[in-house]
Amino acid sequence: MTAIPDVFTAVEFSIVSKHYGDVRAVDNVSIAVAEGEFFSMLGPSGSGKTTCLRLIAGFEQPSIGSIKIFGKEAAGTPPYEREVNTVFQDYALFPHMNVLDNVAYGLRVKGIAKPECYKRAEQALEQVALAEYGKRKPGELSGGQRQRVALARALVNKPRVLLLDEPLGALDLKLREQMQLELKTLHKKLGITFIYVTHDQSEALSMSDRVAVFNRGKIEQVDTPRNLYMHPKTSFVADFVGTSNVINSAMAQQLTGQNQPFSIRPEHIKLGTNEFNDKQNDIIKVAGEVVDIQYHGATSKVEVSVGNQMLFMVLSNTELSEAELPKISQRLNLCWSKSRMVMLENQAS
């Protein structure tokens, strides 16, 4: 990857660490988020992604390292002097103000004349399709509506970077998918940088230009969604982004003769048939026993015990009849093409 010139870098972390006592919440993290990018920070809870967001917002200060926002050192700058705005996980709307006052708040505290504030706040509410709701209190709104108010409240300030901390986490699936689409549209329309924290890998993959995968305070991989899925560098990424079978080095030794762990996606594992004979060198064959079958509508997920490892495979319910599906404790022959395997860095998983 070529170095991005400073002018186009919205947020840059240089070897940033944040320690709480002995706990390294963020450990030696370096990232550069380009201006206008939809950048996601993905990881399980406690992996340091939210702490990174809070470091950008200014709610936390780094223990070591430098954070630059548009080339300007941000460490030591309070939140109210940063050109970033945050959409909080639980929205953090002011309960004692009505919706319009909530949205106008950022403009009011900057000393902009009252009529101008309310005019712009009303426009912002229109943008999120809540023009009629200005007089209501946040407590009278549904989760999805509060989410939009929080978005309008941040965007009315015209931030150069919008920080989103698991903003869709509290919404139900349908609403979440709709909001994902709206956020994506909004990002295209505004052209500003979005930094998006989520633990939902499908959300990160579908929305982002680039994704940083966090694990235990460190970044495992920063890449485009396609590259993360197709070419995970570590077993953690392979496992966390999509479902994948990570084959440890001991088993890899038996199968490939090489002491290097690899991953294979469930959809690339096939039921072993006579199509493949021993002469084909690019095929890996294993035998195992079915432990569990889960019905998922269009597909069924089959869990097979091979040696001391579990392999997941996905079978199509449209291609196979119920009778053709394997049964629990049935012996199965599985196979996959070597070309589908992704070699991982040799490390303890």
Place this chain on the structure above:
Amino acid sequence: MQSSIINADTSKPFGRKFSNTLYRKNNLFLFLLLTPPLLWFGVVYLGSLFALLWQSFYTFDSFSMAVSNDLTLENYRSLFDATNFDIILRTLTMAVAVTLATALIGFPIAYYMTRYGSRAEKGFFYIAVMLPMWASYIVKTYAWTVILSQQGILYWCINHLGLSGALNHVLQIPAIGGNTLATSNLGRFIVFTYIWLPFMILPIQAALERVPTNLLQASADLGAKPAQTFRRVLLPLVFPGVVAGSIFTFSLTLGDYIIPQLIGPSGLYIGTMVYTMQGSVGNMPLAAAFTVVPITLIFIYLSLAKRTGAFDAL
């Protein structure tokens, strides 16, 4: 169906049957739950208050020193006599001053307890705030007469710091000062503030505890400087707690009759006036009329607080 449920119960012990009956008949449960406290509250608590208010309309014959049942508004009219009205004003001024002082001192302590205190520190602060309440109120007030006396520790400190000149200047200010600290309004104010402080800290602390930290962060994130966050977000959300605390300090000062007797200049307070009228004079109707004054003042105070939107955040 009904019979089978009852049959199922017959084999069970009485306690279980009783519980199940209560479960099925919610009204019976509420009746048993509320009857004792409502009896106490209605008869003993409100009943005696209304009996007192009723007596404020009785007639007191100042010549025979006897109370008769003839109803009159004379007691209320006499509240506005110069001497009586003076008592009300004096008490009200002190109550307002004490309320403001306790709020100003209490808020930072409550804020520290909530935002910065670790669990252990919080425990320490709770005990430290409430510790004075474990000792008798009268003993503490007497202790303050010793502290504030000219041979007391406060004078000793002030002398050793070379500030006795400054103290004399302060004591010469009319309405605040006096001959000594122990006989000045300043001394009385200090003791009132000391005694009622916990009643202000605890409600404010409870209110602060309910304000999520992320609201303050959201405010800063939107560009508000700390002073703006305090005025526009924190204070409005905590104000019900401040009002609750101030009702305590305000009404406790309005009704107190011990501190004005022991510390500060002569001149009656509402509490001492009631004490005198009821005790040595035997003018129960006027004492009762005086009791209505704090109730009225607090009512006015609450409606003013409501008008400023103090309870909107509740």
